Amino acid sequence: MPAPDRSVDSFKYLSPASRAISESMIARAPREPVPWTPLSRPLSASTVSLVSTAGISMKGDPPFDAEGERENPWWGDPSYRIIPREATEADIDVSHLHIETAHIYEDLDVALPLRRLGELEREGFIGRAAPSHYSFMGYLLDPTEFLEVTVPAIIERMRRERVDVAVFVPV
Amino acid sequence: MIPALTAAWGAPRVAGIEFPFGRPLGQPHDAGTQRAVLRATLEALRGVEEAGTIVHLPFEWAELADRVQWHPKEPAPIARLLRRDPAAFKRLVEGELPSEASRRR
Numbered sequence: 001m002p003a004p005d006r007s008v009d010s011f012k013y014l015s016p017a018s019r020a021i022s023e024s025m026i027a028r029a030p031r032e033p034v035p036w037t038p039l040s041r042p043l044s045a046s047t048v049s050l051v052s053t054a055g056i057s058m059k060g061d062p063p064f065d066a067e068g069e070r071e072n073p074w075w076g077d078p079s080y081r082i083i084p085r086e087a088t089e090a091d092i093d094v095s096h097l098h099i100e101t102a103h104i105y106e107d108l109d110v111a112l113p114l115r116r117l118g119e120l121e122r123e124g125f126i127g128r129a130a131p132s133h134y135s136f137m138g139y140l141l142d143p144t145e146f147l148e149v150t151v152p153a154i155i156e157r158m159r160r161e162r163v164d165v166a167v168f169v170p171v
Numbered sequence: 172m173i174p175a176l177t178a179a180w181g182a183p184r185v186a187g188i189e190f191p192f193g194r195p196l197g198q199p200h201d202a203g204t205q206r207a208v209l210r211a212t213l214e215a216l217r218g219v220e221e222a223g224t225i226v227h228l229p230f231e232w233a234e235l236a237d238r239v240q241w242h243p244k245e246p247a248p249i250a251r252l253l254r255r256d257p258a259a260f261k262r263l264v265e266g267e268l269p270s271e272a273s274r275r276r
Contacts, residue, residue, distance in 0.1 A: 008187035008227045010175035012236055017253065017260065022173050024264045029179035034222035036183055043213055054193075065275070073248035074272040098247045099193035100240055107199035116196070116206045125210065139247070141263075142272040167212060168182065170172045171193050 039164070041127075046164035049130035051154070052112040053138030054104055054171045055096035057081040064095035064137040076139040078146040080154055083133045085114055098139050099171055111171050130161045138170060174225050184219040186212040188228045191241040197230075204230070 011019045039046070055064040058081065065077040083092070089108040094101040104111045117129045134154050140146050158166060172195055174187030188195060188208060197204035208230060215226040232239070253260040259269075 006227060006229060008174055008189045008225070010173045010187065012189055013191050013239060013241060014173075020264050022176050024266060026176050026179040028266045029181070032181070034181045034183050036222045039216060043217065048213070068275045070248050072271050072276055073252045074269055075275050097243060097245075098250075100243055101193070103194050103199050109202070109205050110194040110196050110199055113196050113205050113209050116202065116209045119206060120210060120213070126213065139249075141249075141268055144273065165213070165216065167209075168177075169195055170177060171195055 041164060043126050043165070044124055045127040047128050047130050047162055048117060048126050048165045048167060049158055049161070049163045050112055050114065050117065050133040051166055051168045052083075052133075052135040052171065053096075053169070054094055054099070054101070054111045054135055055137035056083055056104070056108075056112060056135035057093050057095065058083060058087065058091055059093060063093045066095045066097055069097055069139070074141060076141065077137050078140055078143070078150055080134055080136040080150045082157070083112060083114070083135055085118070085129050085131055085133060087112075087114060087133075096137055096139070096171070111169060113169075127164075130158070130163050132157055132161055174227075178223055178225050181223075183222045184216060185223075185225045186215040186228055187225050188230055190230065190232050191236075191239045193241050 011022065014022060055077075057063045061081055064079070069076055087108065089105055092108060094104045109115050112133065112135065114129070114133060117126070120126050121129050136146065136150060172188070172190070172192050174185050178185045190197065196208050208228065211228050219226060253263065
């Protein structure tokens with residue numbers, strides 16, 4: 001049941017060790033102004049694209065490099081994959097070594113809600129779901145390559161598809 | 172899914188939810204909750220006018236936190252490594268990354 005006016009506990013499911021690492025990352029975040037982009041048009045006229053950190057790839061595309069991470073646990077695959085809007089759990093693989101992935105194989109919408117987005121499009125709540133959605137693998141202690149190579153490539157494709165709203169869906 | 176971390180690192184608008192890792196939209200096949208969460212997330216876009224704001228979504232996970240199965244069956248490689256190497260854990264918490272973090276091998 002919804003309980004209004006409650007604060008989400010960011011650390012509810014974390015072990016003390018993982019919490020210590022997360023709090024340290026929060027303490028070390030740069031104190032810079034965040035660029036602000038106002039909504040360019042109403043949601044009912046906006047094109048929406050989803051970005052999942054679950055390490056989802058289409059069958060037929062190479063999966064994320066989990067073996068590389070097993071060999072070198074400090075490293076995470078910084079690449080991305082395109083997930084077309086019609087994709088379902090029958091079409092995908094999930095390569096993320098930090099979560100139970102069985103729920104995503106059972107129902108892709110638990111992490112990349114493409115069917116739910118399609119429903120909001122049919123209701124007219126959003127203008128349209130973009131043709132392309134995206135996934136990367138969220139365990140990246142050093143995000144340099146991700147920021148320099150992956151993010152610009154995703155942005156370029158989003159611009160080509162005239163995306164107004166990017167919904168980032170961490171897992 | 173650590174909204175405080177996402178906001179600290181510069182996401183302009185954050186919709187926080189207290190759901191377990193791996194299932195940010197809800198349980199498999201619970202289309203009603205999934206749709207409500209996605210809709211509430213998109214609605215947060217309209218309400219927020221200042222970068223760094225966290226909108227706390229009012230959804231409750233039905234299971235008790237200590238019953239939730241979100242960990243992978245095989246522990247993540249870094250979790251095993253840090254358990255074996257307390258000095259590496261300490262350095263990581265202090266913000267020090269080894270050069271291995273920057274390349275596959």
